[in-house]
Amino acid sequence: MDQWNNELEQLFGQYKRLAPDPEPSSNFTPELWRKIEARQSLVVRIRRLTKVFVAAAAAICMVFALFLAVPASDNSILNGNYVDLLAETHPAENLAPLGIRTDTE
Amino acid sequence: MLVEFELIQKARTGDDAAFNQVVLAYRKRILGTIARLIGRPEDVEDVGQEVFLRLYYSLDQLRTPEVFEPWLYRLTVNASYDYLRKQRRRNEARMSDLSEQQVLLADAAAGGKVSIEQERQKNVKELVEALLGAIPEHDRILLTLKEVEGLSLKELEKIYSVNENALKVRLFRARQRVLNAYQAVQSKSGKQVVGSA
Numbered sequence: 469m470d471q472w473n474n475e476l477e478q479l480f481g482q483y484k485r486l487a488p489d490p491e492p493s494s495n496f497t498p499e500l501w502r503k504i505e506a507r508q509s510l511v512v513r514i515r516r517l518t519k520v521f522v523a524a525a526a527a528i529c530m531v532f533a534l535f536l537a538v539p540a541s542d543n544s545i546l547n548g549n550y551v552d553l554l555a556e557t558h559p560a561e562n563l564a565p566l567g568i569r570t571d572t573e
Numbered sequence: 574m575l576v577e578f579e580l581i582q583k584a585r586t587g588d589d590a591a592f593n594q595v596v597l598a599y600r601k602r603i604l605g606t607i608a609r610l611i612g613r614p615e616d617v618e619d620v621g622q623e624v625f626l627r628l629y630y631s632l633d634q635l636r637t638p639e640v641f642e643p644w645l646y647r648l649t650v651n652a653s654y655d656y657l658r659k660q661r662r663r664n665e666a667r668m669s670d671l672s673e674q675q676v677l678l679a680d681a682a683a684g685g686k687v688s689i690e691q692e693r694q695k696n697v698k699e700l701v702e703a704l705l706g707a708i709p710e711h712d713r714i715l716l717t718l719k720e721v722e723g724l725s726l727k728e729l730e731k732i733y734s735v736n737e738n739a740l741k742v743r744l745f746r747a748r749q750r751v752l753n754a755y756q757a758v759q760s761k762s763g764k765q766v767v768g769s770a
Binding site: 472473475477479480482484486487489490491492493495497499500501503504507 | 617694720752756
């Protein structure tokens, strides 16, 4: 078993010598920086798009907030509470045929 | 370490000149490791650039410069895995897909230009690649890092983030598989490939 192990060890050693570290081409580093810059510009573009999106969302929120804050010109129907409105739309005389009696009767 | 800790520290803070120096110091070693892990010389530079690209964008996550080398090896192993995974998906064995080196060897062999020594060296390379190719990918990469790249168990521990005992078990099993394959090949062919290089 030891003999096989030794042979394998030798084989790996020879393989390492037969497959030395390759010499990088002259284009290796410039190409690397080109890739880095390409990815950076993509990141910058995404960041810029995100900023535009956030600004647009904030503007829409402001518009909606303004719309809700400014009182409508004809909002008389919204004046008074629910019971008042109900009494107004259903006068006491209309309730008698339905068998509903009011305190004033 | 091929560079000073201060240089790593500078590169971490976004100093491009320092990063460039780190690339220049490590590129040859990393390309060598990639070449032995993926086995296709024509794609080695692409994978190498991917490793340094990942390094550039992850360097700020490095806790201390002391763990820089295991960190770089981890990126190398991961990029090689990714490449091999993509290759497996393609998995085409056309003549155009043979590596330049294989084509040159094939041409030379056809022209009878290969000397006995070249033939023996070619046999050793092919045998080791075949033996390593016979075991699962993760075992092959681990065994290559240990036996061919000569990384220590401590370094492998940092790269794989597992304890030494688990690594020893995995390495033992992987080596045992290669040994069995080697014994089978040797007893079948009956010839000795190992000799003086």
